[in-house]
Amino acid sequence: MRILLLDDDKCLCQTLERALGEAGHVVEYACDGASGEYFAANSEFDLLILDIGLPDKNGIEVCRKLRADGIVTSVLMLTARDSLDSKVKGLDAGADDYLCKPFACDELFARIRALQRRPPLRVLPVVETAGISFDNVSHRVCGGKTEIKLTAAEYKILEYFITNPGVLITRSMLEEHLWGAESTSVSNTIDSLIKKLRQKLGWDAKSGPIKTLRGAGYRLDR
Missing domain, CATH: 1.10.10.10 (Winged helix-like DNA-binding domain superfamily/Winged helix DNA-binding domain)
Structure with a gap:
């Protein structure tokens, strides 16, 4: 899969880039919402891994903007473990699944496999x-x-x-x-x-x- 990772923690991005790369995925990452929106709109990705806590705009706003622009790429939202409200808002904004921080790579890989098994959207606007x-x-x-x-x-x-x-x-x-x-x-x-x-x-x-x-x-x- 081609994966776009959006998280303001550069060390985490680099760690996940290596781990996902070893699993056969191609990963690009950005550390702010504006860059992520640009990459998502101008390149083809199979999955967007999106952290809620971005410096310029939160991940929920980014997800809502991408969906409003007609981008149907699967979105896996990263949330704080105790933030139920953020999970609900993320799903309402168009996220397909969420994963609580901190997480193990095995759990991340399982979520990615689950999203891969889902049929692609074939719906008109x-x-x-x-x-x-x-x-x-x-x-x-x-x-x-x-x-x-x-x-x-x-x-x-x-x-x-x-x-x-x-x-x-x-x-x-x-x-x-x-x-x-x-x-x-x-x-x-x-x-x-x-x-x-x-x-x-x-x-x-x-x-x-x-x-x-x-x-x-x-x-x-x-």
């Missing part, structure tokens, strides 16, 4: 289905002219369905998409999230586009 519009650039979901407020988890589930229409999606796939390869969530958490998502979108469990495939998972029919 705006998709309309079953009475709602899904804007992959602004991260807004609307029913008519009314914006539907979704949590970060609900949005990511809807995004996963819309980018994989007609595909069987298991609960395990959704758990990994939401929380990474090391997820310890129980399966009924997914069922509860989908129930709430259907309610907010006005999609009936039986006649709506998200079909429950008993014993298998779910599928979005468009």
Whole structure:
């Protein structure tokens, strides 16, 4: 993979550049948000590893700007271990996963492998289905002219369905998409999230586009 690493700790960047390079990845790094935005917009990368604590602008702002510019490169956000609020804001801004500092290289490699297994986004900037519009650039979901407020988890589930229409999606796939390869969530958490998502979108469990495939998972029919 071609990886862009954004962290203001130059020593950490150099350490990870060596470790990731030995694992077969090609790494470039920058230590401020402006440089990272430039590199991400002008070069092709498979993954952006983005620290929240950058000197000029925080990583959440950088992630939000890249998504607004239509850049769909996978983003792995680095956060402080006790900063739950930052994790939620990072996911809301468009991050695909997060990793708490300090971390072991083995855990980083596992997160990267999990992101590699995810299918690439195949969604148009705006998709309309079953009475709602899904804007992959602004991260807004609307029913008519009314914006539907979704949590970060609900949005990511809807995004996963819309980018994989007609595909069987298991609960395990959704758990990994939401929380990474090391997820310890129980399966009924997914069922509860989908129930709430259907309610907010006005999609009936039986006649709506998200079909429950008993014993298998779910599928979005468009």
